[in-house]
Amino acid sequence: xxxxxxxxxxxxxxxxxxxxxxxxxxxxxxxxxxxxxxxxxxxxxxxxxxxxxxxxxxxxxxxxxxxxxxxxxxxxxxxxxxxxxxxxxxxxxxxxxxxxxxxxxxxxxxxxxxxxxxxxxxxxxxxxxxxxxxxxxxxxxxxxxxxxxxxxxxxxxxxxxxxxxxxxxxxxxxxxxxxxxxxxxxxxxxxxxxxxxxxxxxxxxxxxxxxxxxxxxxxxxxxxxxxxxxxxxxxxxxxxxxxxxxxxxxxxxxxxxxxxxxxxxxxxxxxxxxxxxxxxxxxxxxxxxxxxxxxxxxxxxxxxxxxxxxxxxxxxxxxx
Amino acid sequence: xxxxxxxxxxxxxxxxxxxxxxxxxxxxxxxxxxxxxxxxxxxxxxxxxxxxxxxxxxxxxxxxxxxxxxxxxxxxxxxxxxxxxxxxxxxxxxxxxxxxxxxxxxxxxxxxxxxxxxxxxxxxxxxxxxxxxxxxxxxxxxxxxxxxxxxxxxxxxxxxxxxxxxxxxxxxxxxxxxxxxxxxxxxxxxxxxxxxxxxxxxxxxxxxxxxxxxxxxxxxxxxxxxxxxxxxxxxxxxxxxxxxxxxxxxxxxxxxxxxxxxxxxxxxxxxxxxxxxxxxxxxxxxxxxxxxxxxxxxxxxxxxxxxxxxxxxxxxxxxxxxxxxxxxxxxxxxxxxxxxxxxxxxxxxxxxxxxxxxxxxxxxxxxxxxxxxxxxxxxxxxxxxxxxxxxxxxxxxxxxxx
Numbered sequence: 001x002x003x004x005x006x007x008x009x010x011x012x013x014x015x016x017x018x019x020x021x022x023x024x025x026x027x028x029x030x031x032x033x034x035x036x037x038x039x040x041x042x043x044x045x046x047x048x049x050x051x052x053x054x055x056x057x058x059x060x061x062x063x064x065x066x067x068x069x070x071x072x073x074x075x076x077x078x079x080x081x082x083x084x085x086x087x088x089x090x091x092x093x094x095x096x097x098x099x100x101x102x103x104x105x106x107x108x109x110x111x112x113x114x115x116x117x118x119x120x121x122x123x124x125x126x127x128x129x130x131x132x133x134x135x136x137x138x139x140x141x142x143x144x145x146x147x148x149x150x151x152x153x154x155x156x157x158x159x160x161x162x163x164x165x166x167x168x169x170x171x172x173x174x175x176x177x178x179x180x181x182x183x184x185x186x187x188x189x190x191x192x193x194x195x196x197x198x199x200x201x202x203x204x205x206x207x208x209x210x211x212x213x214x215x216x217x218x219x220x221x222x223x224x225x226x227x228x229x230x231x232x233x234x235x236x237x238x239x240x241x242x243x244x245x246x247x248x249x250x251x252x253x254x255x256x257x258x259x260x261x262x263x264x265x266x267x268x269x270x271x272x273x274x275x276x277x278x279x280x281x282x283x284x285x286x287x288x289x290x291x292x293x294x295x296x297x298x299x300x301x302x303x304x305x306x307x308x309x310x311x312x313x314x315x316x317x318x319x320x
Numbered sequence: 321x322x323x324x325x326x327x328x329x330x331x332x333x334x335x336x337x338x339x340x341x342x343x344x345x346x347x348x349x350x351x352x353x354x355x356x357x358x359x360x361x362x363x364x365x366x367x368x369x370x371x372x373x374x375x376x377x378x379x380x381x382x383x384x385x386x387x388x389x390x391x392x393x394x395x396x397x398x399x400x401x402x403x404x405x406x407x408x409x410x411x412x413x414x415x416x417x418x419x420x421x422x423x424x425x426x427x428x429x430x431x432x433x434x435x436x437x438x439x440x441x442x443x444x445x446x447x448x449x450x451x452x453x454x455x456x457x458x459x460x461x462x463x464x465x466x467x468x469x470x471x472x473x474x475x476x477x478x479x480x481x482x483x484x485x486x487x488x489x490x491x492x493x494x495x496x497x498x499x500x501x502x503x504x505x506x507x508x509x510x511x512x513x514x515x516x517x518x519x520x521x522x523x524x525x526x527x528x529x530x531x532x533x534x535x536x537x538x539x540x541x542x543x544x545x546x547x548x549x550x551x552x553x554x555x556x557x558x559x560x561x562x563x564x565x566x567x568x569x570x571x572x573x574x575x576x577x578x579x580x581x582x583x584x585x586x587x588x589x590x591x592x593x594x595x596x597x598x599x600x601x602x603x604x605x606x607x608x609x610x611x612x613x614x615x616x617x618x619x620x621x622x623x624x625x626x627x628x629x630x631x632x633x634x635x636x637x638x639x640x641x642x643x644x645x646x647x648x649x650x651x652x653x654x655x656x657x658x659x660x661x662x663x664x665x666x667x668x669x670x671x672x673x674x675x676x677x678x679x680x681x682x683x684x685x686x687x688x689x690x691x692x693x694x695x696x697x698x699x700x701x702x703x704x705x706x707x708x709x710x711x712x713x714x715x716x717x718x719x720x721x722x
Contacts, residue, residue: 059564080566088564090557096333098340103333110329113566139340155561165564 009036012085012163012194013058017067020053027053029218030067035163035194040185042197042205044310045215051198054215055165058196059088071163084113087161091168093148094155097141101132101151104140105158112159122158129191130154130184146177150184157188164188165196170204182208202306212306214313221313226306233312234304238278240285241300244269248294255292259285269297274304326567330575331582334546338583344545352538352587353594359530360599363658373449373456374400376421378407381437383430385468389457390427392464399456401425409439416441422449431461432468434475466503467496524601525687526658531595532682533655536617536675538591539584540649543625544642546580550626550713551635559720569717577622577710584618601686609685609695613678616702620674623706626713649673677701 015033019026027050035041045051056062057069060076060083069075074082095104105123114122127133130150135143140151149169156164166185170178178201185195185208199205205212206226213223222229242261247269261271275281278301286299338344377393379386393401402421404411412424424441431437438457442450462469474492478484484492553559553572562569592610595601603610628645632638650656652666653675659667670676681698684690 061563080568083564084566086564088561090560092555092557094557094561096337096558098337099333103336107329107333108561110325111562111565111567111571113326116325159565 009038011036012072013196014070014073015054015058015067016069018054018057018064018069019066020050020057020062020064022053027218028057028064031215031218031220033213033220033223035196037162037192037194038189039211040189040195040197040209042199042209042212043215044199044202044205044212044306046314049215050218051215055088055167055196055198058165059083059086084159085162087156087159087164089153089156089164089166089169091171093140093152095140095148095151098139100137100139101143101147101154102127102136104151105154108155109158114159122160125160126154126158129157129187131180144177146173146180149173149177149181153181153184157193161193163194163196165198167198168200169197170199170201178204202310206306214310216313216317221317222309230304230306230309233309234274235276237274237276237304238301239304239308240273240275240278240282241298241302242271242285242289242296243298243300244271245295245297252292252294255289255294259288274308323567323571326571327575327578330572331579334549334576334579337549338546347545348538348542348583349586349590352534353590355538356530356534356591356594357598359534360527360595363526363530372398372400373422373446373453374420375402375453375456376404376412376415376424376441377401377427378404378409378412378425379427380407380409381427381429385430385432385465386427388464389431389461392460393425393457396456396460398459399453409441412441416443419443422446423453425453425457430468431465432471463503466499470496470499524599525683527595527599527601528683528686529654529658529679531591531601531686532617532679533653533675535584535588535591535614535682536621536653536678537646537650537655539587539617539621540625540674541646542583542587543580543621544629544638544646546576546583547622547625547629547713548635548638548642549576550629551632551638555635563720569720570714573626573710573713573717577626577713580622580625581615581618584621585614588614588617595686603686606685606689609690609692610682612699613681613685613695616681616699616706617674617678619706620678620702620709621706623709623713624674625709627709627711630713630716649675652676654679674702674705 011034013033013035015031018028018031020028031050031054033041033043033054043051043054053062057064058071058076060069060071060078060080063077069077071082072085076082076086096107099107102123105126106119109119109122109126110116123136127136130153132147132150132154135147135151138147140148143151153164153166153169156166169181169185173181182204185197189195189210197205197209209226211224212226212229214221224232241264242256248256256271260273260275262273264270264272282299282301286296289296338348375393377390379390390401390403393399394403402415404415409426412421412426415421416424423443423446424439426439426441427437428439429435429437440450440454440457471492474484550559550573553562559569562572592601592603592614596603625642628641629638632641653659653670653673654662655675659670659676659679662670667676677698681690681695681702684694684698688694
């Protein structure tokens with residue numbers, strides 16, 4: 001009997017032990033990161049964590065003080081051709097407003113080095129993948145926010161990169177537009193594009209990412225598959241969410257704190273806690289709160305999310 | 321080949337952006353010929369005999385001769401005279417002070433009388449108006465009251481020749497009455513004949529001057545606006561996108577440069593076509609030297625604009641710097657006021673601006689029929705300035721990868 005070899009896909013991106021400082025201020029302190037084809041990796045972290053600097057080193061715009069960055073085995077800072085496999089969709093709508101979507105794509109295709117004859121096909125492909133065919137001839141400035149975001153991605157993939165970096169792709173878009181964007185990103189993954197998603201949107205990261213990494217103070221604090229990370233961090237605990245009818249007074253806040261509830265940052269009047277005894281705990285909590293005059297509009301129980309994990313990482317960091 | 325396609329892609333982007341921004345299109349291509357028309361109308365007239373100052377006149381003397389002079393002034397086509405009412409010095413002063421007249425004239429006594437019978441009231445803000453009005457009044461006096469002029473002339477030479485005899489006085493009276501009855505022809509007694517140079521239309525030198533002056537002003541202004549796109553590209557993330565790609569910003573800057581040079585050429589065609597059609601400036605006849613001069617001008621404007629914008633960190637900085645530079649260079653270089661009106665030291669400083677070189681080259685070609693030896697220096701200075709600006713922009717773009 002012969003053993004079947006396990007095929008590990010060759011990484012498109014390898015970041016190994018990258019260190020970078022601006023003057024005497026360290027920004028990246030030994031970051032490791034790999035991305036393989038057809039994988040979505042969500043890079044999470046608060047402002048100032050070092051995400052932008054990490055992207056710049058991946059794009060070859062910064063040479064790390066220590067460590068290496070390789071795109072398909074080549075250093076993007078030293079070998080410009082290595083950057084051919086990279087597409088960047090910046091946080092801003094990085095397009096020419098007076099030009100139509102198709103004209104923008106044609107321009108960026110040419111600027112990415114695609115020969116003139118191949119440009120129309122490349123544009124058509126990018127329009128199809130980002131589902132913007134019906135807006136191809138509309139000037140960017142006349143598009144809705146969601147379509148602008150999709151066109152922004154289209155310009156990043158028009159030269160068929162193997163690695164797509166999406167920097168905050170859902171800023172300023174509504175729920176429908178976000179779902180459409182998610183579908184575009186999944187479609188790109190399905191054809192083998194590796195996606196590095198840099199976002200504050202933990203919900204989107206949880207829904208899309210195959211792996212997530214928490215960057216904080218220039219270090220990768222946590223990395224792995226979202227469900228595995230959550231399971232490892234919270235075990236069987238469930239998140240109990242209490243939405244109150246009204247904002248509690250000082251006494252009410254003390255009472256909520258005594259119940260182990262903390263204010264959720266997402267919505268007003270929303271309080272949350274983790275409990276191993278999920279649904280039963282929710283029932284007991286409801287009675288006690290009503291008795292104390294704190295009337296819940298709704299109490300929900302759900303699996304902990306990346307938000308909880310993010311908070312936990314932050315708390316651990318603070319405690320440390 | 322791919323590099324060329326990248327550059328052309330950028331040229332196309334800029335052309336489409338400009339084409340779809342109608343306000344920018346008007347500013348770039350219609351405003352320059354319009355401003356040129358205004359400047360050339362103003363300054364071509366200012367150097368010729370077309371200025372007709374507005375003169376407020378009060379006849380305090382009320383003599384028969386001052387009556388004739390006033391009538392002649394009111395009828396003159398060379399000056400716009402008006403008799404003020406009431407006929408007082410105060411009324412004349414008020415007209416001049418309020419700007420309703422360029423200068424004032426008070427006829428205090430009969431012109432045949434001794435002393436200074438006339439008073440000119442001048443507005444220092446319109447310094448050229450008073451001497452011009454004075455000359456027009458003297459001309460009118462000679463034509464309308466030659467007898468009075470004759471008597472004043474005799475009075476002026478009397479200290480040298482002594483008192484007139486009775487016969488001489490009779491002869492003078494007779495001559496005066498003849499002159500009064502039949503004034504001499506307008507040009508009789510003129511000291512000068514006149515020859516106009518080159519057979520060109522009146523004001524041609526100034527028109528050639530202002531064609532160049534307005535071209536470099538607007539070529540630089542429009543190039544700055546176009547180059548500000550670099551700042552928009554930084555702000556919108558386009559620069560981030562391109563810097564993460566294979567080519568970087570190099571082809572973008574070269575593409576912008578090529579477009580801005582083309583834009584400058586079109587602006588030149590608009591301005592000089594206007595000069596040829598409206599004023600008969602012989603542009604087509606000098607095409608051989610006009611074309612390289614125009615190309616050098618466009619290269620200079622495009623390169624300087626890109627270089628200047630590249631040294632700024634923000635759009636606001638670039639906007640402020642470009643406004644400052646454009647206005648200062650235009651003022652010193654002669655785009656606003658003719659250089660020959662400037663003091664000598666400022667004319668020397670002007671050679672440090674592209675404006676002076678552009679103006680000198682175009683005036684040389686179109687007015688003085690200069691040959692290659694008269695313009696090659698300007699071509700060199702302008703092209704070198706543009707190339708230095710472009711090189712600066714390319715270098716800073718490479719450094720800005722970080």
